[in-house]
Amino acid sequence: MVVSTESVWDQAVEDALEGFVREYESAVVYGDREGDVVLHQGPVRLLANGWLAVPSGRLLSPDAVHHVDPAPAE
Secondary structure, three states: OOOOOOOHHHHHHHHHHHHHOEEEEEEEEEOOOOOOOEEEEEEEEEOOOOOEEOOOOOEEOOOOOOEEEEOOOO
8 A cells, every 4th residue: 555645635725725826027015005115126926825925035924015016017
């Protein structure tokens, strides 16, 4: 008998949530309404749980981010 060490549910949940993930090649992430506090510029991935992943591997909390302005497609 072969037994997998991976849960079937983990992959199913990951596949289902992938539809809610958004990726922007170029965006500006702001920490305030006025746009004075720039948290990140460049590629960003908005995860299904509301957190933002940046290329450095850091995650930005939904509590820290006010809004994201995607750069217009060229």
